[in-house]
Amino acid sequence: MESERAPLSKQPKKSSPSRPETAPPGTLNQIPLLNILSAQDREQVLREMTETHYGKGQYIFREGDPTEYFHIVKEGSVKCVKSSPGGKECTLKVLMPGDLFCCDAAAFDGSYHPGTAQPMGQVSVLRMSKKAYFDMLRRSPDAALEVIKYLGNRLNEAQEKAKVLALDRADQRLASLLVSLAERSGVPESSGIRLAVRLTRQDMANMVGVTTETAIRIMARFKKDRLVSGTAARLLIRDLPRLKMIATA
Amino acid sequence: MESERAPLSKQPKKSSPSRPETAPPGTLNQIPLLNILSAQDREQVLREMTETHYGKGQYIFREGDPTEYFHIVKEGSVKCVKSSPGGKECTLKVLMPGDLFCCDAAAFDGSYHPGTAQPMGQVSVLRMSKKAYFDMLRRSPDAALEVIKYLGNRLNEAQEKAKVLALDRADQRLASLLVSLAERSGVPESSGIRLAVRLTRQDMANMVGVTTETAIRIMARFKKDRLVSGTAARLLIRDLPRLKMIATA
DNA sequence: CCTGAAACATGACAAATGTCATGTTTTAAA
């Protein structure tokens, strides 16, 4: 679980994000929030959004940074991380394309990010100033309702996660994680479900609140029992039903 | 942690909630969501809301029930609980006057409550049909923004809780709980801060994901160290700064 | 003011998980 000595001050590769550009249409059609808007609102909103690319070792923003923008994941995945004074860190959520973040108006009251957002591999993110975001929500009740719906889902998800952390053993938590990732980002293959996200044992450990060693040991057991195979970039779920059993045992 | 053999089917006292009545003004002025509305909107909304009282042993709704209403706590506290197949349960949040619940539109897509809401002592709750709630949000962008802000706060809170559950030891989690309760519902007194909520060791255990025995032992240690005193109904925080130290150690 | 139930308490032991040390394999960059 101990990942880095001073997580918040280390930034391995100091390359700056690529130059922002005005968001072109394209993968943009899978974003519910944007699809809800009228044609002209949508045009206007897109003009207000800029697209930025991030890569390994960079940060989109960090715990404690002031909140200035509303974000949408366009491509790739982004992890939301919090860290404790002791240097341990936990991953709260993996955001995928279409996911909104910093959509909570609360975060904008001259306040600071409660956690860090970092890219998992190459990602592309759309962002919009606080003001433009609020204007959009005021103009379009549909957009506001969509955000409420989205936040409600996120809240339920977060509470479900808290429940799992509070009540389940390490192996059950890990099984839950694999099941939900398989369902959210799994690509069916001949011998199972391949996860679209690259996920090391340490990543998994941070997501379910155990040490890396524990995650490794449990994954070894799952592998022996033919529930999963592969590591990191090539993680394969071979027996989803049985993993579900373990998760809810 | 094992509270009841079959939590979802036991209902000790079958007394039905007292008759709903149209919400009179009064304590209603502390509810931000209602204060934001224009005078006539407020009138209309209040006409659509009914007030219901609940007492010990009753449920406001239960895990799995269909979602039909939007709720606001008017008086007393309400706990949000989830339970696992094994019969263990965890308390996700204690709602206080002014808190909204089931404000997530998601819960309204013909869907079911992800958890149980039960009164802690005598409570009074305002509620409103799904339709009236959505009408209000559509009519008033301010109300929608208020709900977005509220949900954002709840989300941050839930994620902070998940972080604590994932990374901290039992004593730190308990200390965090006491600190946040002291700050949210504490009444200053000569010898410390009295908690306004009645809270047994079992309640605390359910809130931080440990067994009742563990909560008892840790509280005994806290008592010995003069950090707290009293039990259940008369819980007193005697050394908030030191509890904060423990929580963030 | 009883009295039974709930809440609090404590010990002994078991189980789960963390910690540290060390070594192998895989991956990705030069």
Added chain:
DNA sequence: TTTAAAACATGACATTTGTCATGTTTCAGG
């Protein structure tokens, strides 16, 4: 292709927390 870093792996042991058993205290309702 080489090579250093990251990821994976495993054992020995410490620590934390859970489990079960049992007893005392407190409290709310009759």
